[in-house]
Amino acid sequence: MNESSVLVIESDPIVRESLSGWLSSTGFEVTSAEDGAKIIKVFAKSDFNIVIMDVRLHSETQLATLREMKAIRPWIKTIIITSHPQEETVLEAKKIGVVDYIVKPVDMDDLQKIIQGTVESICRGNLTDDNTSFETSGDDLVPGIKKSFAISRENLSLMVENLLKEIEVVGVKAKQGKYIYDRIYGFYELSLDYDVTVSPPTRYMFPPKETLLKFKTGNGNYVEPVIEYTPRVIIGVHPYDIKAIELLDEVFMNHNPDPNYIARRENTVIIGVDCLHPSPRSFAPSMGTNWTETGFDLLLTDIGNSYIVKIGTEKGAELLVKHTKYRLPTGDEIVRQKKVRGEALNRYKIALDTPKDRIPKILEESYDDPYWENRSATCLSCGSCIMVCPTCYCFDVKDEMALNLKEGERFRRWDGCMLVDFAKVASGENFRKDKASRFRHRMFRKGKYILERYGKVGCVGCGRCSSACLAGIASPLEAFNALAENIRLKEAATSVIQAAKPARDIYTPEMAEILSVRQLTEKEKVFELKLKSGKKLGHYPGQFVTVSIMGTGEAPLSISSSPLRGKNFQLAVRNMGDLTSALHSLEAGATVGIRGPFGNGFPLETLEGRDLLLIAGGIGLFPLRSLIQYVMDRRYDYGKVSLLYGCRTPAERVFTDELDFWQNSKEIDFHETVDMPCEGWTGNVGVITNLIDKVDIDPKKTMVAVVGPPVMYKFVIEKLKKRDLPDAHVFLSLERKMKCGVGKCGHCQINGIYTCQEGPVFSLTQLRSLREAVL
Amino acid sequence: MKPKVAFFDFTGCEGCQLDALNLDAQDLIDLLNGIDIVNFREVMTERSDNYEIAFVEGSITTEGEIERVKRIREQAKIVVALGACACIGGVNCLKNHVPMEEALRIVYGKDAKYYNTIPARPADAVIKVDYYVRGCPPSTSELVKVIKALLLNKKPDIPNYPVCVECKKAGNICVYEKGQTCLGPVTRAGCNAICITSGRYCWGCRGLVDEPNIQSQKDILNKYGLTAEQVIEKFKIYDTCSEVLK
Incomplete structure (x- = not known):
């Protein structure tokens, strides 16, 4: 779609020409016409998004033309020029979709502002047209990817009932006036016309708590990775949540592939549904997440008695063929899909005041803005915002021993940067100890860090956080809009991302034997270790490993010896937290787990x-x-x-x-x-x-x-x-709290970078642009 | 050498001790493989004053209890407060809202003259407490978690974030979204938001997080229509509100 194509309808040739000339010179593609009624035929075949029309508002024929144009292209934005504004006719014009009017004689500055505003509003929701393109050819009923078909409500029900016979189905259902994702046992339970769910569907890929390893202590130190998943269909996922799942896919499948996430994701079928009745707190169009072309197996649009179903993957196509009946959509159905989507777009109540591409730059320039301090004063640090966020994925890792103290599990559970202890290390140092820095960090993740690291938006505009926040401060939209007001543009720094090393079982430690222990001071000892596999650790000076004592936990420790001195390596350790204290109690011959080496050492x-x-x-x-x-x-x-x-x-x-x-x-x-x-x-x-x-x-x-x-x-x-x-x-x-070592859990983040990946050694040049490094 | 463990009760309903016994048989056997229980009035007649770990249950409400808990502190290497009364003062603090003479009169009537009492307080108002098993009652799993941590010489994994975190993880609809009020935003998690999941709200039985935003919690309660008096009335049961209203 070309948002800058404008149709000018004006009977006065002088006004028409000067207006067209001026619009062309400002970069618009302009078509002009003397009379609206005559242009209707041309209009249906062309690609206008903005119509500027001279209207005598009492003229019923002209209003009829407007209505007709709106029926053909429901998303059209019309600006009218009139010399006789009357309240009732202006109201009538608004009803048929006129976005603004301007009184003759036309002030070019005013007109430019109005057109600019209209273009921006189109840009924000500019996915309507692309999404309604149909790729069905002829009478071809072969369900290929990207093709769209029609399916009746009865047949959709048939599909769900058939699925229920062979797989777990999770869907959106109503509960206490809200909507939730939950297991369903019949089609009747589904509420596919919901606004937003209390918590996002991402928990089915990345659950609040999951076991990573099972282990036995004592002789042999047995460790076994645990990967649990249930094959499942999730039905009713809105496009913004699909976009969030696509981000998680990027994080967990493409960088240091996470076997637990992958197993669950690959066993999940996603049946999306267009969001036609958005929550008043949603601003998905501003984030470009109100429609999606990818990330689903099937995507439904409710067009009344039937649904348009778009096929996203082979899996989706198979499912459609196997479980139900479908047909090619009629012309009327195609028009209705466009219409309901256009109407949905008009139902969003809030929007960004600035294009989303500017958010990283706005944040960059607002790092020291008093906004963070002022706005976070009422923050409860209760974590509600991050717990309901579909793009939050940080976690903590803990060991839990069985009562027999001989075996146990290492599990991970959701954690997040708004919680007080998130960046606190064993020595007591808290690298993000005040509310303002935590509040800012979250907004930077949502608007900048995630986007720059993974190329996908870190906020999908679902509005859940702003509903969940009792203090009323959590909406990224509010922050972005507030900060945008104070900003002038400048060049943004480029991000420092480095390709990560692939690893299979990234959470499973390799066993190493303690060869010797030497007391250095009252609180410090040095341990000499060797991997049981006989392999060399393969580190560089300045890198670190994580040391596991199953049952106590895991902690990052820097390597104290040169890689040039044989296969053994040394860890010098101060007795400070649980792990180091347990390590200090071990003697030569004991076994510990090692993961790594991680990070960048000295150059x-x-x-x-x-x-x-x-x-x-x-x-x-x-x-x-x-x-x-x-x-x-x-x-x-x-x-x-x-x-x-x-x-x-x-x-x-x-x-x-x-x-x-x-x-x-x-x-x-x-x-x-x-x-x-x-x-x-x-x-x-x-x-x-x-x-x-x-x-x-x-x-x-x-x-x-x-x-x-x-x-x-x-x-x-x-x-x-x-x-x-x-x-x-x-x-x-730099020291930071490091848990996972593979750039996922989030604890060690300094602004946009992960200490365990890009660090712990940094040049001062790098650190100058990392303000949380505090030098 | 298994550590010797003793349980002592002060002012309270002794429900925490009762709940501590609510283990299944195998867990109980595993537990007794790890520790020696030498003093536990509710389940055994033997008594010993030779112990390393002392669990104290109940709040401190008489001068005599102050002396007794101090003696326990002298003997034990590790003192663990068990349950809301010992950890935060709990239900007994309800009497702190009236003068002590009146409290005695309400409870004992004409026999009030035979009794003495002082304002109720948690164990750590009198002695140093090393660990806390929070809740009213604490879940058996939390007690077991703390015992395991003691045996493994590590800090027990008790969160320092509010109940909201676990409530959201449970997928609950916020009590406030239903137009009601709750102390979840300032109360320490670890209970898996059991009350809210069961359809009620949080009374704050686990005490506050380390850095509660009291002012913001007050403003929110106020915004949802509760006056200071109503907050006391609704939330005074575990005394968590006395902090909120300071």
Whole structure:
């Protein structure tokens, strides 16, 4: 459809020509005519979307022409020009679909505004026409994909009753004045003309809680993946929910394929139905999700006594042939489908004030807007918005032991970024601790992050969140519209997405044996491990693994050893949470589960041939040690290497034997300091930034790797900037709550990126555009 | 060495203890393989004061109970509050709405002079409590979950988010959407929204989440037509509303 084709009907030749000329010059395709009645024939065959017509509003013939045009093309937008506006005739004109009128003499600025508004409203709902195209050819009753047929209500009922005999059927039914998805046992239970359901159908692909693994502890440490699914037909899915399922497909099937989701999705048949009576809170047309051409096996449109059924997949076609009778639609039925869809479009009450393509840019520019703080003041952090959202899919992973304490299950359950503890790690640090940052993060996911990462809208405009939110703040539409008002355009930053590695059983750990355990300090130990398969871990310095102790759970731990030192690897660990405490209680010979290595380590190619400045604060030495060892092993590849290490007290110094070694080595320029000395300490005292002054730096040749607590980064960066180090030369490893390690569960997200995928090591350049990184 | 576990009751209906026993036979055997119960007035006659883990049930409502719960704290390595009365004060706090003399008179009539009482309070108003088994009554599965966590030396998986999360997961239609009111938005989840799923609303028996937005909850109750007095009347049963109305 071409939204910029305009038909001008005007009897005065001077006005007609000047108007047509002006419209052409502003980029419209213009056809003009002297008299409306004469153009009706042409009109039926052409592709106009906007009609500008000079009307004497008391003229019954002209009103009749308008009615006729509206009957042929129900979605037509008409603007009338009149010299005699009278209330009753204006009302009459509105009834027959006139969107606006303008009084003669015509003010071109006013007209331009009205036309522009009309074009935008067409753009928002511009899928009507494409969707009603029929691809049936001749009398061909072979049910091919994309073909549409007609099916009577009785035959639809027959199909559902037949399906019920062989498969579980879930459908939309009425409950307490609302609608829900639930298992049905007869066609009569269905309510296919509903507005919206309380919760979305996505739970049938991604349930609120599901078991991922079963395990036995003790000898052998047996672990088995669990994939549970029930073959099922879901009937009555609205297009916006189909679009949401398409997003989940992208997330769970194309990037690190998720076997549990895939099994369920592949065993689900989706019978969609056009939404003809939208909820007053829905803005699906603004998000381009009110119609869909894909994502369903069959799609129904209720046109009165019968349905138009469109075939989406082979599976859908088979089902139609096997279970019911259908026929080619009549011309009248095709027109009626267009008509009911056009009417449905007019029933939406709210819309975006700006094209949806602008939302990412609007959000980008509104990151520091006071809106987030102000609007989230009443947020209950109750999670209702995310629990009813069809495009939310973040989860938590937990272990549950049986009472015999010998076997158990690892399960996942829905979790989400609006909940207080979502980004909180074992040390107590909460990376999104205030309501405003959580509220903003959700809106950014809905409007920007998901779209940029997966190329699909992160909000489908169903309106469920705004119904569920008692505080009345959850609607993304409201946020987007409010922010759009304050925005001017600027270039958006491109997203940093990197191709993910495919893996089969992404949640199943590989067993590894603890070969030795060494106490480093009161709270820290280093574990040497080896995969039981005998394979090398295959990590790069700076990457991490997740360690599982079945029954206790799983936690991310950075790898502390160089990949160049044999098949074994080391994990240095502070006793801090459940998993680390359990790990500390294990001795050599014990078995733990390992997944990974995950994430991006230090950029070895970039570091090669350069001077290196390595800075570690506290147990930041644990991950950095993998790089230090690597560099020492390939010392000839690097220029000058300096290492700075600082911790709070002498008692907290870790790997003291190695610290002594570096102190005496000629290959590395080593400096260390403590914040609080004790008796007998003769070394430096003070913060680590003081050590930077002790090192000669050539900013052009030097690359810096920094690992330490968040508070250290700010000061180190300031100091490095004073020494003229460019952002692209500085690499930092960030801590975040990491659960799944495969870019799904959402806990480790920093704005649009996942720390477990794009991180944990980032260049300062990357971090400058990630505001949640807080430097 | 199996940890020795003792159960003690303070002021309450003792329903939590009763419910604790509501395990099926195999679970009970598995449980007793993991712990030694050395003191449990409701089910056994033996008593021992040699225990590591103490479950205290009921709220603290007399000076004598303060001393007794302090002695338990001294003996036990780990103290677990069992049920709403011990965790948040619970039903007994209803009497805190009237002067203590009047409460005694209402309950004991002419014999009031023989009794003493103090405003009811949760166990952690008097001693340090390590773990909480919440609810009125707590579900058996939650008690078992906490015991398992103790045995595995890990934090029990008790959510710090409101009941709304579990209510939405259950697919319920919001109580407020039906024009009624509920304390779900500020009450700690873990109950799987059982009351709402059964057609009622949340009274807040599990206490508040760590960071409840009290002001917003008040505004919402108000918006749905409840005055401050009506909120007390409707929600005072577990004392959760005293927080809401502070």
